[in-house]
Amino acid sequence: MRIYLFTLIFAVIGFVPRLVVAHPTSSQGTLSLIGEHSEDMSHYDVIYSLKYWLGLGARMHQQRYLLGKTDVALGTIGFLLYRSNGEEHQGNVYLVGGAGNAWFKDLDNNTLNDDFAYSIGIQADYETRKIYTLAKYENIKTKDDVISEYYELRAGFAPFVAGYYDLNAWFILQATMDRAESESIDLAPVIRLFYKNVLTEFGSTIDGNFIFNFMVHY
């Protein structure tokens, strides 16, 4: 009950999790609530894992500009292309994609036009109980426009090795770039905390943009 309340509170105030913390699929039967909120975009995902290698979901994405914004609604699919389960590690490669519609709006929320939109991406991660790495690329496009072209690299370490029933802490450095907006790379130190099925991350980019990520597996 407390977890549901916690999720609701964060959803209401808009500090919802960012997709980058998430695996596009999870254990069979898992419902994942994930998303992103920052100064220039919002991003919400609901994913249900039919199999541990197949996740179906829905995404709402909003990209904000100086003179307007773009709203995108997509049906999404995540596919675990490869997994390596070792005694001391897990490595994954995922393909992600989606299809739906994009609405281009002015600052007064009037729709100027709309078009079919689609997304495609790839994500790879490798982690042990002490280190964590991730590389990701994903874009969202229409026939004529690139709404988002997102690159991300992450590397992190656990300052102490925590057990399953302990609070886990990680220090992560992430580098991100959305080429649809600019060619600049945003660096951000991030602290990740999780306990069982609840995960949160917080940090800040070097130029001061706050990062708050949150994810729950049901």
Add this chain to the structure above:
Amino acid sequence: MKKLFLVAALALLPLSGFAGEANVKVNGMVCGFCTSKLEKSFKAKDEVNVVHVDLDKKNVHLVFKDQKDLSDDEIKKIITEAGYNVVKVER
């Protein structure tokens, strides 16, 4: 008289509440957040009384309810569907 006690003890043995256990060695369990669904899946089984996940030993320890059990194949199916690899099941 001794024989009578022995026969009575044997007759009552099935009623004494035997609870079986299993230790499952699992590869890929490096993240507690990702493993939480595994614990939930076992807890949802009517046969399982206690689930204990040990990331240090890469082990899932199961204690079954009285007179109940999960077969090795059922245990392996749950873990495989969660995306992990079973190394061995020990009873």
